[in-house]
Amino acid sequence: MEGERNLARDVKEWQPAVQMAAIDCADEANTMTCFRFGIKGYPTLKFFHAYSKKGSKGENLKGSTHDTRDLRRQIINMMETHQESWPPACPPLEPASKAEIDNLFETSSVGYLALVFEKANSYLGREVTLDLLQYENITVRRVLDTEEGLVSKLVVTEFPSCYLYRPGGNFSKLSVLIEARSFYSYALQRLPGVIRTGKSLTLMTDLHKNTTQQQWRPFNRSRVYMADLESALHYSLRVELAAHPVISGDNLSSLKRYISVLAKYFPGRPMVKNLLQSVNAWLTERGDSELLYSSLQDMLDNTGQIPDAVLPEGVKWVGCQGTQPHFRGFPCSMWTLFHVLTVQAIKTPGAQPLQVLQALRAYVHSFFGCRACASHFETMAREDMNRVSGLSTAALWLWYRHNRVNNRLAGDLSEDPAFPKIQWPPPELCPRCHTVKRNGDHSWNQEEVLKFLKEYFSSERLLQDYLEDEAEALRQQREKLEARREQEAQPRPDGKEEGGAPAEEAREGGEGEGEEEEEEEQGENMAELQPAREAEPRRPRAVIVGLKPARPVEEIVDLDSFVNTHYKAKALKAAALAGRLQRRSLQRKDEPELQPVQPERPQSRHRLEDERGPRHKGWVSLLNVGFSSLDVSLLVLLYCVSGLCLLAMYLYFRLRVRLRRAKVALS
Template identity: 25%
Template sequence: MIQTQSSNLYDHHDESNVISLSDKTFFNQIQSVNKDRLIIINYYKHWSPECQRFAILFTNFSHNIRSWQRIVKLMTVDFPIIQFIEPPGVKDIGRDAKQINHGIDTIDNLRKITIETIVSNTFLANHYSLIPLMAKNIDEICFILKQDNHDQQQLLSFKEDRELYAIIERVPETEFGAWIMIDMIDYRNFVTIKRFIGDDRLMTSLFSYPIKLPIILEISSTTCQYRIIGNVKNSRMLRNEFIQSIRDRFGPMINSDDIDDHLTTITAEQRNRSTNQFYKMKNIDENKVVHYNLSYVDLHNALRYSLVFEVVNGRRRFNGRQLQVIKRLFTTILQYFPFDNENVRRLFKRMTGWFSNKNDRLNVDKYLAAVKTADGFLKPLESWRHCNGSRPIYRGYPCGLWVLFHAMTVHEFNQTKMAMLNTNDTVRKTLPEPKVLPVMRDYIETFFTCLQCRHYFLNVSNNLLEQLPYPNSSVIWLWTIHNQMNSRLSNDDGNTFIQDPHYPKYQFPTRTMCPKCLDDRGHYNQHYVIDYLEHYYSKSTMRANSASCHHHHQVNYMTISMMMTILIINGFQN
């Protein structure tokens, strides 16, 4: 089931050209829209900081290309990918998708990819006459422009008063001319624009002197005389001047009445205004946001979300590497999770035994069936307690995963201490190799769907075992890295919107929580920090807090997920 509406990153963008999809409306919406348009679908995970950042860019992009609605439509799904659905129809979306990593960080980059996709699609390029043409001289250019058949559904007769423009550009330059033509699609009854390749033969016939490309020629429909228009020294200014001149003469068209004349950039003021609007809190009462201490509810939520949703993540089967990581994950949880009852432990004991003869690939359906069979004792997802956010896009699963591994490193340390107390001095010299953090690293590398978070954690955990020389090193290391992450997020001035306004990032523990943990200069004393973490993440503390929690509300989570990427897919046509 798709995430509830309240977790939609695009809920507060009433003016954006973005349609929110669900599992019930997905195919019907695509089929109804994608007759002759490119559809860009941004799949996201609402809890991912990277997705939250990209949602701002995607929404600003929707404003930036509002005049493209005749050819491009934007949609979103809470479920991380972007698809570019190209006409004409394709039956197998997954097979025919072109996948692009979600490293796009500017509107210019996203626009460039969109234009390249449109131009490379045979249907769209022919339908909107976007393909660069060859011509020997001005007579051929004039003839081609007068034979315009820009609408394949309804061939329009040439109007003598229609303005004619030829964009002359070098190959393989694709963005300049195509960008102008896509922007001017709504003005096709008034102007005819085509792209021409500026080879030596054509340029020699037009000019007796060298000239820098690209250029735009205005051509008389009666005499075929021509002149260069605009600023030939700056292609960006030339584009803006030309588009604005058309809009000034013919007025705004539908879907383009509020487009800024300089579409190439968004000012800081515009970006901040969009960001503030994006995260404007609606109908949130601070008194209704309850922040519990650590709770087994959060641990169980993190377990279920990780093992049922994240590891599946739209896969049909696990390869050998993925299977080995899952097996170690179940084994490590069985050994180091601070179980509060035997029923939950029984689930992991059964699954660990089930995995014992699984060594190669494994169908996901078989894995889910086994989990379901052994699953009666792990509670369904409930509303988060300590990890509860003021909105569902905040905190939740990432917070729960931190808590889960903090609790497991503390439990592992306690087991190590007990083992050392019960052994002689000779054996005690050989410390057991830490298990929790290496498994955490493998899980994040293999399954965690927030790419930015994954890359950061893998970088800081490089040569992990060398960073864990002492029995308590895992506890201190994870606490240090978690504080470093909080510091990075809290100091990320350009992206403060990813923080829950009710629960800003801070260094943990605070002086109020643990007065002894910080000295007068604000430096942490790790001896006291270890004692505090052992108590804070102890089984007894969490059990007591879980027992005091009330008003449990069931939450719906999506059952499907994919990698954070951008896909380009062919669309549908009746």
């Protein structure tokens, strides 16, 4: 299957002239289909010509399925044996003549014309022609060395070689590192104005028109920016993790691995590293089976005020910015972060080969927002990640898989026209990374690739441009925490306390008894109480929760006036229920009951009474401490029990004294 996958990746750009499909003949559900096409064993490759009839069984491709070059050439041979009219989706593959080329300029307004000069037995020109099939504004034709007219006109002396006719100019030789297919295809696809079919032409000069709703930031494509790495941390920790209010099980283990790797290998600024290390220590000390994200968010916001520790909020893409808001950004920055971590592990003594890769795999599997991307990454990891045996091998493993992803997403809707998905690093960044096999196919020099990765993602080469000043970041964090504390200290506008319960419910914490029985009666009396409530003047309300002292008031009144003034709303509610509540009252009969106040202003140091009756479930105020009737009952009961205990102890000791006196008298 690996050979078929390699072939599919190799000829992906040949669509729609050549399209590949796979069928699993080992699956019983496909038995009849495979039998109908005459498949007796597998792997089997069959070629179907254009306009094939329904009953066609195709033609078998011979040779080893592991030889991609041989299979590629067999496909071209099959295409050229087509007997009917040439399919419009297929480009011309026959050699071009001088007359045809001259006529092409007269009848066509093609932007670029690329001529690949080669010998008759070479497949290079046809392969490059098919590689450019999905691109507009360019035409590729092959010219044999026997076409003396064009050879002499352009003074071609080397075969193969590629000459390019640029608009408004003459033919010039295409400058490439090696005269091979991959170098020709890459150079032609990167020409200005050459775009993939279906993609809009995006000029770099147009990026200054604020197409991303943000000012375009000029950057160096050959360097990595710390702003992208810090933005990746912010988005992964504050956005993607926030989608999981409760983190437990395997997800919690994935989070701990991810934070541990960041704390150990992230080459950030001291304030960012301090925060990551504090979060890692906090997670390590926790033995809980689950974690609330709100708790993690407090640590990320540094509510504990750890000195010089902050992770700047917001994203600021630089090297990962795209021409539109939905291009590049976070996925680009995460790949960059992954590469940086694997390179930093190489330079860290005692690092384990799989530590970084396993942490990244766990994070992507548990938290990465693009679930299809996470599934593809997991598939690649299951293939051979466990075979990684060294730190350098880990960096190369990630690099190779990144290129596989680029190959899969080339031409996808997620591809930014100004930043196409290419095999990285390109020849202009690392010429020594590229070479060719004896058969002419492209090959990577992995030793040179590893050297390039170590240098490109080195912490010493990270650019600090566009970063927010550390002092400014710390100042903003302090201001945010102060504003948060002030907000928490203020009463909530919805009448709820810090715990989330309404203020009225908090005051009635000891009065839950009989609420359900009274709901109907209270509802019937709401119409009667509403006018009185609206007529009341607004006064500051003292909140009494449990046994917490009430807030001090400026006006000096007696205790009864204090209670009546600040709870008159409840008193008015209780007026209609006076008879029933009076029977429930636990106050002593000889003790005067607290009466609700009238709507008029209370008179200082005078007892105010209301003819409507006692307050509903009255409170007793003593030294500015509120007690409910239940509290009073418990106190009375405790007083009685303690009195009985004291009486029992008195009788016991008195009886012992008498017994001792009796014994003395008898002796």
